[in-house]
Structures are given as structure tokens and as C-alpha cells.
Amino acid sequence: MTTPRTPDAPTWPREFAERYRAAGHWRGETFGGFLRERAAAHPDRVAVVDPAPERREWTYRELDERASRMAAGFAARGISPGDRVVVQLPNTAEFIEVVFALFRIGALPVYALPAHRETEIGYFCSFTEAVAYVIPDRHAGFDHLSLASKVKERTPSLRHVFVVGSPGEHTALSEVPCAPSGVAYEPQPHDLAFLQLSGGTTGVPKLIPRTHDDYIYSLRGSNEICGVDGDTRFLVLLPAAHNFPMSSPGWLGALYAGGTVVLCPSPDPATAFPLVERERVTMTGMVPPLALVWTEAGPGTEHDLSSLDLVLVGGAKYSEAAARRLEPALGCRLMQVFGMAEGLVNYTRLDDDHETVVTTQGLPISGDDEIRVVDDADEDVPEGDFGHLLTRGPYTIRGYWRAPEHNSKAFTEDGFYRTGDIVRRTPTGHLVVEGRAKDQINRGGEKVAPEEIENIILGHPSVHDVSVVGVADEYLGERTLAYVILREGAEPLKALAVKRLVRERGVAAYKIPDLVEFVDAFPQTGIGKVSKKGLRSDAAPGRTVPPQF
Numbered sequence: 209m210t211t212p213r214t215p216d217a218p219t220w221p222r223e224f225a226e227r228y229r230a231a232g233h234w235r236g237e238t239f240g241g242f243l244r245e246r247a248a249a250h251p252d253r254v255a256v257v258d259p260a261p262e263r264r265e266w267t268y269r270e271l272d273e274r275a276s277r278m279a280a281g282f283a284a285r286g287i288s289p290g291d292r293v294v295v296q297l298p299n300t301a302e303f304i305e306v307v308f309a310l311f312r313i314g315a316l317p318v319y320a321l322p323a324h325r326e327t328e329i330g331y332f333c334s335f336t337e338a339v340a341y342v343i344p345d346r347h348a349g350f351d352h353l354s355l356a357s358k359v360k361e362r363t364p365s366l367r368h369v370f371v372v373g374s375p376g377e378h379t380a381l382s383e384v385p386c387a388p389s390g391v392a393y394e395p396q397p398h399d400l401a402f403l404q405l406s407g408g409t410t411g412v413p414k415l416i417p418r419t420h421d422d423y424i425y426s427l428r429g430s431n432e433i434c435g436v437d438g439d440t441r442f443l444v445l446l447p448a449a450h451n452f453p454m455s456s457p458g459w460l461g462a463l464y465a466g467g468t469v470v471l472c473p474s475p476d477p478a479t480a481f482p483l484v485e486r487e488r489v490t491m492t493g494m495v496p497p498l499a500l501v502w503t504e505a506g507p508g509t510e511h512d513l514s515s516l517d518l519v520l521v522g523g524a525k526y527s528e529a530a531a532r533r534l535e536p537a538l539g540c541r542l543m544q545v546f547g548m549a550e551g552l553v554n555y556t557r558l559d560d561d562h563e564t565v566v567t568t569q570g571l572p573i574s575g576d577d578e579i580r581v582v583d584d585a586d587e588d589v590p591e592g593d594f595g596h597l598l599t600r601g602p603y604t605i606r607g608y609w610r611a612p613e614h615n616s617k618a619f620t621e622d623g624f625y626r627t628g629d630i631v632r633r634t635p636t637g638h639l640v641v642e643g644r645a646k647d648q649i650n651r652g653g654e655k656v657a658p659e660e661i662e663n664i665i666l667g668h669p670s671v672h673d674v675s676v677v678g679v680a681d682e683y684l685g686e687r688t689l690a691y692v693i694l695r696e697g698a699e700p701l702k703a704l705a706v707k708r709l710v711r712e713r714g715v716a717a718y719k720i721p722d723l724v725e726f727v728d729a730f731p732q733t734g735i736g737k738v739s740k741k742g743l744r745s746d747a748a749p750g751r752t753v754p755p756q757f
Contacts, residue, residue, distance in 0.1 A: 216417075216609050216610045217400075217417040217605070217606070217607045217608060217609045217610070217611075218606040218607030218615065218619075219606060220606055221623070224602075224623075225398075227576070228425075228576065228602040231576060231602075233425045233574065233576065233602040233603075234397065234398075234421035234422065234425060234602065235397075235421070235424075235425075236397045236421065237397055237420060237421065237424045238311070238394075238395050238396070238397055238399075238401075238420040238424075239308065239311040239401060239420055239424070239460075240275070240279075240308065240311045240312040240394075240395065242424070242463075242464055243268075243271065243272050243275065243308055243463065244272055246268050246272075246463065246464075246466050247268040247269050247271070247272035247273075249268075249466065250268055250438070250466055251267060251268055251269035252267050252268075252269065253267060253268055253438070253466060253468075254266070254267055254268075254468050255267060255268045255270075255271045255463060255468065255469065256271055256301050256304055256468070256469050256471065257468060257469070257470045257471065257487055258300055258301035258471045259470070259471070259472075259473070259483060259487075260300075260471075260473040264301055266301060268466070271304070271305070271308070274305050274309075274385070275305055275308035275309045275311075275312055276309075276312060276388045277385035277386060277387065277388060278305055278306065278308075278309035278384060278385045279308075279309040279310070279312035279313045279388070280385070280386050280387065280388040280389060281309075281384035281385045281386045282309055282310065282313060282315065282340075282384065283313050284386055285368060285384065286339075286367070287310075287313065287315050287339060287340060287368075288313070288314075288315065288393075289313060289314030289315065289393050289395070290314065290315070290316065290400075291315045291316065291338075291339045291340075292315070292316050292318050292336040292337060292338045292339065292403065293310055293315050293316065293317055293318065293338060293339065293340040293341070293342065294318045294320050294329065294332050294333055294336070294338045294340070294341045294342070295307060295310075295317045295318065295319060295320065295342045295449065296320035296321070296322065296324060296329065296341070296342065296343050296344075296352070296449075297322075297342060297343065297344060297372060297448075297449075298322045298344060298347050298348075298447070298448075298473065299444050299447065299448050299471040299472060299473055300344075300372065300471060301471065302372045302381060303448050303449075303471075304448070304459065304463075304469070306342055306370075306381070307402070310402075311395065311401060311402075311420075312395075313393060313395075314393050314394075314395040314399060316400060316401070316402050316403055317402040317403070318332055318336050318338060318402070318403045318405075318415070319402065319403070319404050319405060319449035320332055320405070320449065321405075321447050321449055321450070321716070322347055322348065322447055323447075323654075323716040323717055323718055324716050325350075325355065325714040325715055325716055326355055326358060326359065326714035327713060327714045327715045328413070328715065328716060329341070329355060329359050330358075330359050330362070330363070331413070332405075332413075333359055333363045333365070333366050334362075334363050334365075335415070335610075336403065336415065337365040338363070338365060338366055339365055339366065339367050339368065340366070340367065340368040340369070340370060341356055341359065341360070341366060341368070341369050341370070342369075342370045342371075342372075342381065343355075343356055343369065343370070343371055343372070344371070344372045344373055345371050345372065345373030345374045345375070345376070346373070352371075353371065353374075353375075353376040353377075353378065356369045356371075356378060357369075357376075357377065357378075370384060395420065396420075397419070397420045397421040398419055398420070398421055399419060399420060400417050400418070400419055401418055401419055401420045401423060402418055403415045403416065403417060403418075403609055404416040404418060404451055404549045405549070406548075406549055406550060406608065406655075414608040414609075414611055414614060414618075415608060415609035415610070415611070416549050416550055416605055416608060416609070417605060417607075417608070417609045418605070422551075422602060422603040422605075423455065423460075423603065424464070425574075425602055425603050426455055426551075426553060426573060426603040427455055427457065427458075427460050427461045427464045428464065429553075429573035429574060429603075430455060430456055430457035430458075430461050430553065430555070430573060431457050431461050431464060431465050433555050433557065433558075433573065434457050434461075434491070434518065434520070434543065434555065434558075435518070435558060436457045436461050436462060436465045436467060436491070437465050437466070437467065438465060438466040438467055439467065439490070440462055440465060440467035440468070440490055440491055441462075441467065441468045441470055441487060441488055441489050441490045441491070441515075442457070442458070442459060442461070442462035442467060442468070442469055442470065442489070442490070442491050442492065443470045443472055443480065443483060443484065443487070443489040443491070443492040444458070444459050444469060444470065444471050444472055444492075445472050445475035445480060445492055445493065445494050445498065446475065446493065446494065446495065446498075446523075446653070448471070450523075450653075451547075451548075451549035452493055452495075452522055452523050452545065452547070452653070453493055455553075456493060456520065456522065456545050456547060456553055456555075457491075458493065459471075462491075468487075470483060470487045470489055475494065475498050476501070477501065477502055477505035477506075477509065480492075480502075481505070481509050481511040481513065482511055484511065484512075484513050484515065484516055485511040485512045485513065485515075488515040489515055489516055490515055490516065490517045490518070491516075491517060491518045491519075491520070492516070492519055492520070493519070493520040493521070493522065493545070494519065494520070494521060494523075495521070495522070495523035495524055495652050495653035496521060496523070496524050496525070496526045496527070496530060496652070496653075496684075496685055497524075497652040497653075497683045497684045497685065498652075499519070499521045499526065499530065499534060500530055500682070500683055501683075502519075502534075502537075502538060503530065503533050503534050503537040503538065504537075506537040506538045506539075507537055513538060513539060513540070514539065516538060516539070516540045517540055517541060518540060518541050518542075518543055518558075519534065519538060519540050519541070519542055519543070520543045520544075520545050520555075521534070521542065521543075521544055521545065522544065522545030522546055522547065522569075523545075523650075523652075523653030524650045524652060524653050524684075524685040524686075525569075525641050525643070525650075525685055526544055526569075528566050528567050531544065531565070531566040531567075532566050541558070542556075542565055542566070543555055543556050543557075543558070543565070543570075544556045544565060544566075544568065544569050544570055545569070545570065546569035546570055546639060546641055548627060550604060550605050550625055550627070551599065551601060551603050551604025551605055551625065552572060552573075552577055552579075552599040552601060552603075552604050552625075552627070553572070553573050553603075554569055554570035554571055554572050554573070554638075554639055555570040555571065555573070556568060556569070556570040556571075556638070557570070557571065560638075564636070564638060567640070568634060568638035568639065568640050569631075569638070569639050569640060569641045570638060570639065571636075571637055571638055571639070572599075572601070573603070574601055574602055574603070576601050576602050577599060577601040577602075577604070578599060578600050578601055578624070579597070579598070579599055579633070579639075580597075580598040580599070580624060581593070581594075581595040581596070581597060581598075581631060581632065581633060582595050582596050582598060583595055583596070584596070586598075586620070591633060591635075592632055592633065592634070592635070593632060594630050594631065594632045594642050595630065595631070595632070596626065596627075596628075596629070596630060596645055597627045597628075597629045597630070597631045597639070598620065598624040598625065598626055598627065599624060599625055599627060600622075600623045600624045600625060604625055605625070606619065606623055607619060628644055628645050628646035628648065629641055629642075629643075629644060629645070630642040630643050630644065630645050647659075649676070649677070649678035649686050649688055650678070650685055650686055651678070651684050651685070651686055651687060651688060651718055651722075652683070652684035652685060652686075652718075653685075654716075654718040656676075656678075656688055656718065656719050658675070658676035658677065658688075660715070660719070661676045661688070661690065661710060661715075661719055661721065662674045662675065662676050662690075664709065664710050664713050664715070665690060665692065665706060665709060665710065667709075668701065668706070668709055669695075669698070670694050670695055670698035670699050670700075670701045671692055671693070671694060671695065671698075671701070672693045672694060672695040672696075672698075673692075673693040673730070674690055674691065674692050674693070675690075675691045675730055675743055676688055676689070676690045676691075676721065677689055677691070677743045677744045678744065679723070679744060687722040687723060688719075688720075688721045688722050688723070689721065689722065689723040689724075689725065689743075690706060690721040690723070690724045690725070691725055691726075691727050691730065691743055692706060692724060692725070692726050692727070693726070693727060693728065693729065693730070694726060701726070703723075703724035703725075703726075706721065706724045707720050707721060707724065730742075730743060731743060
């Protein structure tokens, strides 16, 4: 039996792969295969509901047929097994159709978020040597056609841009499907299935290689824990390309169970509450800032939310005070989720007592998830103490894609992933998350690398130095604060100008500093380094503004 084939990334050692197969974790399934099986088992059951701009629903038979026709069309245009395709679509049915089509032919979706702009997309396409890029024509007022033209012009590998909507100079996605002419290539369970993006501290995202076998195991485990079955109607609130709404248990988990996926174009209560009522949604997942907004809106809504049974909250630390408010406000159960796109996912359980649900971030999916909590020297801390979380297991990667130097730092010699989280374990094994050890800002579940933003601001001729830190925020968990030191004698600079500078560099909107302050000097550590801890502690509390969704 071969070990998983993950080109350009370390694999699980043979003895671990054999152990995971023997335990029944890896069962030899593929994404294209399980969709085909669900379509055969219940062809007329509704798989996907897309409410915007006009309601559409696809049965499992229709989704399977559409994916096969799209796969044939991609193959006819020269997209081959192993080719990378950057997918940047909002929550639409075409997103699901496209990724299953790519799964079918063994091409690799590279998941981009709707908020990404020229800087990020250009990097994704160049680094992965992408052959195709899939976009909407416009989304949330942004012209993706123009962005795609700029990226294609400077990316030699990029042969195709497929567009949902009016294609301009590119190709309409609707023109791609063609009649299947037999399967020329059938991906193997141990093959690489897709590449996800990891947040980083350097501004250069790492790519996370996931195989069919390992990721489907995480879906199956999540479904068992969350009670997902054929009657589940899962509402996708967050961008579908995010790991959390995709697999915890997410839209992929719902499809694996034969349930129904309801796509939500915007997560705000004014948009989502009517969908919950009309589509009889039973389950959804959200980040803490959105959970706060829903908690505040729930008691006064005129919409019937009684079908909603379970809300999963994760992506960032959920405060105990906020967690206690959710169930009475929405009339449903709460489950906390703590995980990472690199692998390990923890859930509180349906049979956990209330105090455990509101005060911890849960237990790992698998009995083969290995957890270590260590000090700075990688020595295990006493049980119950806070320390750095290390993990390895049947769905935690052994290395990033094409990143050997980074892998040597991000993974121990014996294969444990350094998550960057500070946690402690309760006597029951539940994890309690204290925060991040890495210099990374978690802005409502979106990861911001300070160095990337600092480098942009430093490009201004009036700026001598800059340090970007995260400050506590009631809604987002953290907001970004840029401390700026101006050059002596330089032209005065206003906070709005700093924000405009970052915006004009074409980065995602969530990376633009929420706050800008001008200072004369930064606090320093004992060896003369800028003390970001000191800057965070100097940040005045109370700068909280409700986020817009």
C-alpha cells in the first residue's frame, strides 16, 4: 500500500499511513466518487439551494451531472490532473459545481477568498503556476474582470479566465461544459485534492495540501460529532472557500451526509434570517463577531428561527460572556469549534454540560489526534498549564506545499505541527485557548500578517517606522492598529492617508488598518527589538465599533 501522494510537500510516513487505514480513518474515498454515490443513492434529493439573485435548487443527480459536464469541458480546454486552478467565487452554486468538476479530473482548486485583491491573487496564480482562474464578473461592487486581466497579463502560466456572468475579454463559465466522453483519469484517494491558504506572519500565505482520504475523514468525523445526516439543512454564511464553512462540518460535510446546502449571499441577519425561515435551516457556522450580531438581532426578529437546531462558533476565540448569551437569544444549541486549515479540529460535544460548552473550545475529532502542550523549549508543561499547542494526526498535514525552509520551523522533527496557539487542557481533555504565540492578528477569523502591512506603509516617504499590532475588540476579537513614526521634518500625514495608501496597494479590505496612531518612539525589549507586547498594552481600550457584514 502506498503512502499519500502529495507532490511538493512532505507526506505521512508509511507506518502512520498504515495505522490510519487500519483504524478505518482513511477508507479510500474521493470527492468525485462520493458525489457520484450520493447521486445514485438519492438522485432527487435537493443538494444545493442558491437563493440569489433568483432561487435555484439542484438535486444530487443534477449536481453530479453538472460537475461531470464541467469536468469534461475543463479537460477539453487542456486542464489536466495536477494543474492548479485559482477559484475566487462568492457563495454561489457555481462554486460547488466548479470544485467538484476539478476534483473529477484531478486538477487542484486553489481556494481564494472574495475579499482578495490584486496583490494576493497575483501571488497565488504566480506561485502555484495556475493554468486557470475562475471569477464572478462583479461582486460586492468590485470589478473582477479588470483584476483578472492584470493578473493574466503578467502570469505566463495562466491560460484561461472563466467568468460567472458577463465575461468581457475572457470566457463565460457557462460556455465550458460539454458532454462527458468517459473518464480519462480517476483521482486516487491518496492523491492531492486541493490547496488551501494558511494565514502567516510574513505576508506570504503558505499553501496547505489536502488529500481526498485525509480531508474526507475530517468530514466524516465532524458529521458524527455534529449529528449531520440526510435531514440536515446547512446554511453557508461565511465564504465557502474558508476551511470552517467547508468542513466543520460545512457544505462538504452536508453533501457527504446527503443533506442540503443552502448558500447565503451575505451573513447579516437581514439577509440570513429570512433564509433560515424559508429554507428551514437546521445548522450553520459562524465566527464570533457574527455570532454577536446574530445574538443581538435574534430576540427582536420577526422571522421564525425555530428550525435552527445547532450553531457552531469558531475561527477565533469566543468569549465566555458572549457564548452564554447565544442559546437563549437564538433558541438553539451552541457548539464551539477550534481548529485550523492545516488539520486539527476540536468541538465541544452535544452531550457536554453547559459550562463545558461555554468555557472550552472542545475535544479533537479523532482518538488518533496527538496533542502536546509545551513550553518554549518543547518540554511538556504540567497538566492544566498554558503552553504551545503541537499536534499531529490523520488529517493534519506534515508540511506545506513547496515550503521546505518554512516546514523546518513549522514542524518538529517527529512530525508535530506547531500551531502557534497557546492552550491548556482541562482534566476532561478539552482545550481552552488563551491566544496566539505567533505575531499574527486574528481579525474576526481573517488572518492579518503585520509585516505585509508594515512594508506597505514604510513605502511612504514621510514614514520613518511603523508597527502593526492587534488590539482587543468586542466584536472582532482583534482589530488592527498601526503605530506610525514620521520622519523628522517630513510632511504631516493623516490617518486617512495611511489607510488610503494600504487600500491603493490592492490588498484585501480586511487588511487595511482599523486604527492609525502617530507616536514618537516604540517601546523596546531588553535587546533593543520593538516590543509589540508593549505596544498592545499601550493601546487604549474601548475602541470598538460594530462590524458591518
